[in-house]
Amino acid sequence: MSQNITTHTDKKLPLQGAGGADHAALADIFNKDEDRVNWHDETLWWIRAKRDLSVHKIPEWEALRDTASAIKNNVLSNLNSYLQQFEANAQANGIVIHWAADGAEHNAIVHSLIKKHNVTRMVKSKSMLTEELHLNEYLAENGIDVIDSDLGERIVQLAKEPPSHIVLPCIHKKKEEIGELFHQFLGTPAGNADPQFLTETARHHLRETFLSRKVALTGVNFAIAETGEFVVCTNEGNADMGAHLSDIHIASMGIEKIIPERKHLGVFLRLLTRSATGQPITTYSSHFSKPRDGQEMHIIIVDNGRTVQLGREDFRNSLKCIRCGACMNTCPVYRRSGGHSYHNAISGPIGAILAPNLDMEKYADLPFASTLCGSCSNVCPVKIDIHDQLYKWRQVIVQNGYAPTAKKLSMQAMATTLASPFAYHMAGKAGRLVMKYAPFALNNKLNPWYKQRDMPKPPDESFGEWYKKNRKAP
Amino acid sequence: MTVGLFIPCYVDQFYPGAAIATLQLLEKLGVNVVYPANQTCCGQPMANSGFEHLTGGCNELFIKNFAEFDYIVAPSGSCVLHIKHHIHDEKQPEKAASVSHKIYELTSFLTDVLKVTSLPAKFPHKVGMHQSCHGQRGLHLSQMTELVAPYYSKPGSLLNMVEGIELIELNRADECCGFGGTFCVAEEAVSVKMGKDRVADHLKHGAEYITGVDMSCLMHMEGILNRQGSKVKILHIAEILNGGPLNP
Numbered sequence: 001m002s003q004n005i006t007t008h009t010d011k012k013l014p015l016q017g018a019g020g021a022d023h024a025a026l027a028d029i030f031n032k033d034e035d036r037v038n039w040h041d042e043t044l045w046w047i048r049a050k051r052d053l054s055v056h057k058i059p060e061w062e063a064l065r066d067t068a069s070a071i072k073n074n075v076l077s078n079l080n081s082y083l084q085q086f087e088a089n090a091q092a093n094g095i096v097i098h099w100a101a102d103g104a105e106h107n108a109i110v111h112s113l114i115k116k117h118n119v120t121r122m123v124k125s126k127s128m129l130t131e132e133l134h135l136n137e138y139l140a141e142n143g144i145d146v147i148d149s150d151l152g153e154r155i156v157q158l159a160k161e162p163p164s165h166i167v168l169p170c171i172h173k174k175k176e177e178i179g180e181l182f183h184q185f186l187g188t189p190a191g192n193a194d195p196q197f198l199t200e201t202a203r204h205h206l207r208e209t210f211l212s213r214k215v216a217l218t219g220v221n222f223a224i225a226e227t228g229e230f231v232v233c234t235n236e237g238n239a240d241m242g243a244h245l246s247d248i249h250i251a252s253m254g255i256e257k258i259i260p261e262r263k264h265l266g267v268f269l270r271l272l273t274r275s276a277t278g279q280p281i282t283t284y285s286s287h288f289s290k291p292r293d294g295q296e297m298h299i300i301i302v303d304n305g306r307t308v309q310l311g312r313e314d315f316r317n318s319l320k321c322i323r324c325g326a327c328m329n330t331c332p333v334y335r336r337s338g339g340h341s342y343h344n345a346i347s348g349p350i351g352a353i354l355a356p357n358l359d360m361e362k363y364a365d366l367p368f369a370s371t372l373c374g375s376c377s378n379v380c381p382v383k384i385d386i387h388d389q390l391y392k393w394r395q396v397i398v399q400n401g402y403a404p405t406a407k408k409l410s411m412q413a414m415a416t417t418l419a420s421p422f423a424y425h426m427a428g429k430a431g432r433l434v435m436k437y438a439p440f441a442l443n444n445k446l447n448p449w450y451k452q453r454d455m456p457k458p459p460d461e462s463f464g465e466w467y468k469k470n471r472k473a474p
Numbered sequence: 475m476t477v478g479l480f481i482p483c484y485v486d487q488f489y490p491g492a493a494i495a496t497l498q499l500l501e502k503l504g505v506n507v508v509y510p511a512n513q514t515c516c517g518q519p520m521a522n523s524g525f526e527h528l529t530g531g532c533n534e535l536f537i538k539n540f541a542e543f544d545y546i547v548a549p550s551g552s553c554v555l556h557i558k559h560h561i562h563d564e565k566q567p568e569k570a571a572s573v574s575h576k577i578y579e580l581t582s583f584l585t586d587v588l589k590v591t592s593l594p595a596k597f598p599h600k601v602g603m604h605q606s607c608h609g610q611r612g613l614h615l616s617q618m619t620e621l622v623a624p625y626y627s628k629p630g631s632l633l634n635m636v637e638g639i640e641l642i643e644l645n646r647a648d649e650c651c652g653f654g655g656t657f658c659v660a661e662e663a664v665s666v667k668m669g670k671d672r673v674a675d676h677l678k679h680g681a682e683y684i685t686g687v688d689m690s691c692l693m694h695m696e697g698i699l700n701r702q703g704s705k706v707k708i709l710h711i712a713e714i715l716n717g718g719p720l721n722p
Contacts, residue, residue, distance in 0.1 A: 024661045031663040041671070045646070052619065061622040330620065332650045336667045369661060371654030371668075372522065374611035378620035394524035403524060411525040418483065418520075419531020421512040428487040448662040453669070453697030456488045463486045463493035467509050471497075 022365035027337035041335040048329045050278025069383040072320035082225040082258045089228025093290040098300045103133030119214045125239035126150035127219030129252050131345040147209045149238040158185045164339025167276045167325035216242035220253035226261040229289035233282040248296040256319040271381035275326040309357045314392045318353045320382040327376035349376035353389040364402035367393035432458040476506045478543035482553045483515040485689050492710035496549040499716040510539040518556035522655045541569045546577040549712050551609020551687045554579040581629040595717040598638030602681035605648040606688035642679040653694035669698045685711050
């Protein structure tokens with residue numbers, strides 16, 4: 001089946017928010033359907049709970065996190081030498097190394113490799129880096145047909161949407177919606193939403209793809225400097241299927257994916273999937289060290305803003321990220337606003353500290369899409385201080401002039417009032433009087449607090465006034 | 475020992491009962507408490523909104539009001555965390571540092587400094603305790619569910635000293651309520667949804683009261699409870715530890 005499926009224009013919708021809608025506005029839209037929010041929240045919380053069960057089986061969990069963080073600290077401090085070591089060892093293994101400063105360079109390299117082999121189709125296993133670099137759109141514009149082979153990725157590709165989560169790309173879709181998509185594009189019977197049946201259908205559909213594509217692109221979870229090999233982790237084996245059957249295997253990796261030695265891999269493989277989904281380990285952790293006979297293997301090492309972030313002292317830690325998605329699953333804001341509200345390839349708390357590095361103006365809203373509750377920092381397997389970085393980004397964004405004027409003015413007024421005890425007492429008293437005698441001034445739709453919450457009942461006197469009457473002033 | 479009592483701005487203006495309970499409780503435990511009249515706010519609303527550079531006035535005032543005390547105690551984890559991490563004053567860096575070392579959230583002052591082992595309080599009700607994030611994850615007032623580490627709870631241990639109290643279990647022990655300072659208005663939709671879910675967890679387990687160490691979270695949940703017409707009340711933990719509400 002599915003040989004003649006024509007979904008290959010692959011023109012994804014532009015990421016939401018690109019037109020100016022910020023996280024709050026997009027989250028507001030998401031929250032119009034409360035049942036859906038409940039379902040989304042509960043699904044992700046269920047994964048967070050699985051993660052908890054799984055990590056509590058490892059008494060040395062916190063020590064593992066410390067170790068992983070220390071390894072990554074070393075990597076970030078010696079990135080250039082590890083990358084060069086990796087390059088030399090990979091080349092010695094017969095892998096071709098390419099360097100790309102940004103998305104345009106990366107995408108052009110991929111295109112030239114495909115063109116060289118005179119094909120027009122490529123199979124891809126999940127790579128968030130290529131999402132970040134908008135590879136699919138670029139290749140589609142150049143007449144190359146790309147099929148994402150990860151099931152979740154394939155589903156959002158059929159829906160012409162970007163992934164909403166880095167590990168669970170279609171976690172925002174209900175099985176009924178997936179059934180409908182499959183009915184439309186893969187010819188399954190209308191109304192069939194049986195996960196077993198749909199997965200089987202997708203498997204057949206993708207198998208055709210694997211067999212008929214000459215070029216396969218995969219991501220890279222870990223690149224080992226010592227050996228020049230790289231490791232790709234998947235649960236469906238789709239990276240292997242694509243890479244093993246292709247004549248040419250392209251691997252795209254960010255510069256931060258390096259780990260120094262093979263022995264360090266055990267630390268990260270133990271942390272990755274427990275944090276991501278609560279599994280003890282990924283189903284497939286595939287090592288690629290050299291091309292098989294007759295195959296070409298290429299690695300494109302991509303910067304795309306990472307060295308800029310490395311140079312930002314407060315934010316360099318964000319490059320430790322191993323893309324497990326645990327911060328998304330635990331984030332109470334993410335669970336109730338959905339990945340698309342972050343209008344960036346990497347959503348959630350980690351995306352909110354990576355995105356402003358790429359475009360501070362476009363993503364100025366994201367560091368504010370948090371209550372700074374700190375749960376993200378606690379689940380992070382490599383101990384990125386995510387919520388502290390969110391706080392710091394807020395300062396940087398305001399300092400760079402990306403705060404709305406109304407906010408700037410209100411903050412200035414607030415700062416002046418609160419710096420003066422006299423002004424503070426007057427404003428407090430006036431505020432309480434207004435709430436008491438003219439509640440309509442606040443209890444209206446212009447007040448976002450009042451929309452779905454009652455205002456506090458103003459007391460007759462403040463504590464300061466009570467204290468003056470009841471205790472001697474110091 | 476003289477303690478400077480810091481009552482955050484919104485507690486001063488809207489929840490004097492919580493402040494009075496804090497004062498009475500500390501006095502009951504033999505502490506000499508002084509409330510400096512010229513205090514206003516810790517500066518957190520500006521800082522968390524990205525305007526830390528506008529907090530100079532608040533910082534200076536805070537240091538002027540509180541630098542001389544042996545300890546500074548406040549019934550708010552969030553404001554204490556802000557002072558601890560972010561207060562700075564280039565003209566008097568030592569004083570700023572000493573303030574950040576001396577400041578305590580109320581329950582941690584009771585457990586860690588006063589080492590309270592019993593309280594003369596009675597509160598025969600089913601109570602849900604909201605773990606405020608800044609107190610819990612910021613000041614480590616209690617263990618966090620994300621970490622593989624032994625359980626403890628400073629506010630929980632104090633509540634367990636109250637006669638007749640029944641603390642309920644929650645499905646999500648330490649999920650954020652969604653207040654988040656200016657987040658509550660800037661991200662109104664998500665904030666309210668988080669608050670509704672947090673309140674629902676307490677209601678599902680039969681809470682008659684919801685308490686916590688941060689009045690701001692409680693104010694947010696109170697707004698939602700009242701809008702829903704719920705009879706469930708919120709009370710700052712100081713009011714329960716002091717033997718119940720409105721006891722000035």
